[in-house]
Amino acid sequence: MEIKLRSCLDAKGEPEILDRHGKPYLSKDTRASNGKRVIGRGEVLIRGPCVTSGYYKLPEKTEEAFKSDGWFYSGDVGQFLEDGSLQLIDRVKNLVKLRGGEYIALENMELVYSSSAFVDAVNGGIMCYGDGTLDRPVAMVQVNKENLEKWAKANNVQYRNYEELLRKSESRKAVLDSLRKCWKVGKLSPLEQLCAIVLLNDPWTPENK
Numbered sequence: 673m674e675i676k677l678r679s680c681l682d683a684k685g686e687p688e689i690l691d692r693h694g695k696p697y698l699s700k701d702t703r704a705s706n707g708k709r710v711i712g713r714g715e716v717l718i719r720g721p722c723v724t725s726g727y728y729k730l731p732e733k734t735e736e737a738f739k740s741d742g743w744f745y746s747g748d749v750g751q752f753l754e755d756g757s758l759q760l761i762d763r764v765k766n767l768v769k770l771r772g773g774e775y776i777a778l779e780n781m782e783l784v785y786s787s788s789a790f791v792d793a794v795n796g797g798i799m800c801y802g803d804g805t806l807d808r809p810v811a812m813v814q815v816n817k818e819n820l821e822k823w824a825k826a827n828n829v830q831y832r833n834y835e836e837l838l839r840k841s842e843s844r845k846a847v848l849d850s851l852r853k854c855w856k857v858g859k860l861s862p863l864e865q866l867c868a869i870v871l872l873n874d875p876w877t878p879e880n881k
Contacts (some may be wrong), residue, residue: 702708713751713775713861715764717743749775768802776802776809776864784858785811785866788850790823792816795875800866808867813847815871820847838871848873 692796719742725735733735738747749767750760761767762777781800788875791798817834824837831837848869855865869873 713749713761716746716748716750716758716760718746749777749831770802770809770863771804771807772863774861774863776861778802778809779858781809781864784860785851785854787858788847788854789819790816790847790850792875796872808863808865810868810870811866812853812870812872813851814876815847815873819874835873836872838873844869844871 723744726738737747739745747764748760749762749764750758753759761775763778764775766779767775767777778800782798785798786793788798790813792814798811798813800809800811802809815838820837820843821834823829824831824843827842827846829837829840829842831840837843848866851866851869854860
């Protein structure tokens, strides 16, 4: 059963915070749990009289998600858009935090970047990586050999063997430029734009590293 409540209205009787379909959210609290204004991305927390006190007969889940300060930790990561609506990006468990404290959605990034003609999705695709020591993510790319060799021929790039072609700076630039076009089309955030890549030859298997 789903229950929708209009718990906050502005002076004209309209909800202050709407989702992207024009539906009101449960709470009008648009500040972070530390009392500061919300900036960028973060986990969506909810509190108020309309929020349940816990999960039914699940004490461990209740203790994990419902804190003593009154906030329900939803497990969703969201961001407020320019029109004031709240956009849910992914689940916390699927995200990593960069050095600046912003979250990036690696699985979604890999889905977007896999549309590049240079990515061999069959033999491994692309693996994006980020952590608290990096300002921007990096990636390892399983390259589509046929398409890279076609690009090299069309651009008169000389090489003795495929391994040499993968090591050439021109190849990395061509692949990175293609990935950045995917980033733009996929409307990823500025922090989800790759800053560096490594081109791989051998397919990923459970046996190799």
